[in-house]
Amino acid sequence: MSKAQEWLDCLQRNGYRITDPRRVVVEIMAESSRALTPLNVYESGHQRYPKLGLVTVYRTLEKLEELNLIQRVHQPSGCQAFVTAFQGHQHLLVCSGCGRVEFFEGEEEGIERLIQKISQRSGYRIGEHWLQLFGECRECQRQNSPKLA
Amino acid sequence: MSKAQEWLDCLQRNGYRITDPRRVVVEIMAESSRALTPLNVYESGHQRYPKLGLVTVYRTLEKLEELNLIQRVHQPSGCQAFVTAFQGHQHLLVCSGCGRVEFFEGEEEGIERLIQKISQRSGYRIGEHWLQLFGECRECQRQNSPKLA
DNA sequence: TTTTATGCAAAGTATTTGCACGGGA
């Protein structure tokens, strides 16, 4: 079953109805591995389904986030975009060129140790942590390389 | 010399003039260890100096950020706040209650190793990295503790 | 005196809300 279909089922299981605009937004988000803003989704969705409104995009993204199907991506350039959420705790590698997002795991042992240490030293009760790397993906390096341009 | 004074000198060295409104914004930011939004700064500054306008706060924060005296803090709850910037690369520990920010170093070795590994595996040319911990500081734990409330 | 900075008002941009209508279940 496609990821889009799984998400639609998830919406339905949670009491939300399946509608054409939702299908469009879900397909766009589920098929992309890039960080997309509500406006990006709207523009792309509007082509497939001209009646789509921006407000519906916002409302659908809100539900997908609430169901942990997508997550917001914070970047130096802004914090409005969303990507597919991965299971478990994963860290992000974000392409500053095209917005492609990859997830990586591991290093949890190291991070847990760090959190213990910082927690003791500072007295904070630490909940969440963010670890993100930013860079250029292979494709963007190729495109931006002055020699090959 | 106070940190506020150092910042004022820095502004001056960079060709900016020292004015009363700037002095107020600089003092507020330099004396606080919390993440403050432009509106927070405006409200607090407005008491000391009623003529202060929000626009001037925005413009002054912009300059302080440009001179690397302050930096933006990204949080799950929003990304509009600023704190004093520290020298070198430091990681943030942010109190989700009061916005207090602490910096910590170290773990760079581990992170560098991680970056090497992820870079090779993914082909990304990695530039920046963010490592942030969120939690409750001692004071906020005390205030929110149901037993002691 | 010269030039930058200020504050107001207005314009922009991003996001949310109210509401009458339309479509899912």
Next chain:
DNA sequence: TCCCGTGCAAATACTTTGCATAAAA
């Protein structure tokens, strides 16, 4: 049928810009 979802328009929040005046150097 019932009620949720939709799109529009309007409201709200945050930030930037234009401009005449005020103040720094």
